[in-house]
Amino acid sequence: MALRLYDTKTAQLRDFQPIKPGQVSLYYCGATVQGRPHVGHVRSAVAFDLLIRWLEASGHDVLSVRNVTDIDDKILEKSQASYAEGFEPTADYPAEEPWFALAYRFEQAFHEAYDALGVRRPRYEPRATGHITEMFALIQRLIEAGHAYRAADDSGDVYFDVRSWPKYGELTRQSVDDMQDAPDADPRGKRDSRDFALWKGHKDGDPETASWDSPWGRGRPGWHLECSAMSTKYLGETFDIHGGGLDLRFPHHENELAQSAAAGDGFANFWLHNGMVTYEGEKMSKSIGNTISPEEMLQQARPKAVRYFLGQAHYRSQLDYKPGALQEAEAAVERIESFISRALPESFSLVPQQHIPEGFRAAMDDDLNVPAALAVLHETVRAGNTAIDAGDKSAAEQRGLEAATMMSILGLLDVPEPDLSSGPAASALETLVQAQLDKRAEAKSAKDFGTADAIRDQLNAAGVVIEDTPQGASWSLKGDA
Numbered sequence: 001m002a003l004r005l006y007d008t009k010t011a012q013l014r015d016f017q018p019i020k021p022g023q024v025s026l027y028y029c030g031a032t033v034q035g036r037p038h039v040g041h042v043r044s045a046v047a048f049d050l051l052i053r054w055l056e057a058s059g060h061d062v063l064s065v066r067n068v069t070d071i072d073d074k075i076l077e078k079s080q081a082s083y084a085e086g087f088e089p090t091a092d093y094p095a096e097e098p099w100f101a102l103a104y105r106f107e108q109a110f111h112e113a114y115d116a117l118g119v120r121r122p123r124y125e126p127r128a129t130g131h132i133t134e135m136f137a138l139i140q141r142l143i144e145a146g147h148a149y150r151a152a153d154d155s156g157d158v159y160f161d162v163r164s165w166p167k168y169g170e171l172t173r174q175s176v177d178d179m180q181d182a183p184d185a186d187p188r189g190k191r192d193s194r195d196f197a198l199w200k201g202h203k204d205g206d207p208e209t210a211s212w213d214s215p216w217g218r219g220r221p222g223w224h225l226e227c228s229a230m231s232t233k234y235l236g237e238t239f240d241i242h243g244g245g246l247d248l249r250f251p252h253h254e255n256e257l258a259q260s261a262a263a264g265d266g267f268a269n270f271w272l273h274n275g276m277v278t279y280e281g282e283k284m285s286k287s288i289g290n291t292i293s294p295e296e297m298l299q300q301a302r303p304k305a306v307r308y309f310l311g312q313a314h315y316r317s318q319l320d321y322k323p324g325a326l327q328e329a330e331a332a333v334e335r336i337e338s339f340i341s342r343a344l345p346e347s348f349s350l351v352p353q354q355h356i357p358e359g360f361r362a363a364m365d366d367d368l369n370v371p372a373a374l375a376v377l378h379e380t381v382r383a384g385n386t387a388i389d390a391g392d393k394s395a396a397e398q399r400g401l402e403a404a405t406m407m408s409i410l411g412l413l414d415v416p417e418p419d420l421s422s423g424p425a426a427s428a429l430e431t432l433v434q435a436q437l438d439k440r441a442e443a444k445s446a447k448d449f450g451t452a453d454a455i456r457d458q459l460n461a462a463g464v465v466i467e468d469t470p471q472g473a474s475w476s477l478k479g480d481a
């Protein structure tokens with residue numbers, strides 16, 4: 001079965017064939033670094049990390065690009081607020097912080113969240129502010145082609161003329177007349193209220209550092225323009241996949257497609273969009289108070305369990321968080337880890353193409369159907385435990401290699417364990433491990449060796465090594481000297 005992906009533009013599953021055999025070019029929208037990452041950001045990053053890992057496991061070399069939007073209205077607004085009289089500083093928004101310092105600080109926060117969940121860095125991660133020259137060139141192409149114009153007023157704005165491009169709306173399958181007005185700048189300078197800004201003229205009150213000299217006057221780029229310029233710089237005029245969250249389909253991706261196609265670029269062959277995250281069926285909202293941040297998730301469960309939770313639903317579907325969800329994910333991960341530790345030696349090597357079960361391959365080739373792939377993984381674990389109980393070492397080892405391979409492809413072997421060597425975390429770990437050792441000692445006294453062994457295996461799967469001595473059991477973390 002060939003890999004099939006759901007293309008948002010055509011609204012159908014399509015066989016995926018890369019432009020260059022064996023090579024995949026992929027661009028997915030990264031962060032606008034105006035604040036700390038929310039759970040929707042990390043869910044999207046995990047989804048596309050899974051796609052990249054599967055493409056690589058299928059034999060492709062993946063050229064991946066994820067942008068950083070480091071100049072934006074909201075970044076400037078939040079920076080400028082820190083200079084206002086009566087502003088109350090917080091840890092996230094200290095007083096008098098330049099916009100570029102704010103953007104860089106939050107860019108690092110995104111990297112920390114991605115790294116904690118085993119989301120690998122893309123091949124390239126360009127910043128918008130580093131590609132102003134490419135944006136000038138794209139605007140000039142659009143003006144010369146009759147699809148962009150300078151505003152009628154003296155604002156210095158340059159707009160894309162949506163009426164000039166008959167295909168505008170093709171990504172979301174809607175007509176121009178049914179669309180909402182674009183929110184850019186002063187509508188008096190536009191020919192049509194739906195026209196969107198390619199270049200925003202410098203305005204009184206904006207920091208001088210947040211503008212660049214251009215053929216149309218001093219100013220800064222529009223949001224949509226940035227991604228078109230960066231994606232084609234690194235991937236070429238036509239590339240395989242463009243992705244992002246479902247909330248970006250309109251207007252962001254619609255506008256990207258229109259301006260790139262109108263400039264003469266083939267742009268993306270496939271458009272992929274991941275679903276949103278909800279809280280017990282409701283949209284997350286700070287005003288309602290039903291939100292959970294990546295930091296809060298990582299306080300409740302190991303990073304490996306958080307990644308498992310964020311990746312367990314089909315990427316196009318809604319992912320619903322509810323209290324207890326992370327504990328369920330933790331239990332699922334522990335079952336898998338416990339089996340692998342029983343079936344395989346501590347040091348083992350994987351040859352993915354030899355150890356991918358056909359059911360897992362079929363599921364992942366079916367539009368990255370992770371729920372079905374996880375079902376194969378858990379069935380493999382059950383079969384492996386049965387083989388261990390039956391004394392079939394060969395079958396158990398084979399199932400162990402298959403389980404470890406699937407875990408690797410899902411990115412669950414690459415998630416770093418938190419540092420528990422000192423501080424409150426170390427104290428909590430000491431308490432929890434000792435409680436398990438006490439239960440194990442009680443089971444051994446009662447000659448319940450099955451329970452004692454199960455506790456040992458669970459601790460070992462979690463990275464805790466038990467050593468029985470005449471003075472009692474002692475423990476250490478794997479890798480400690």
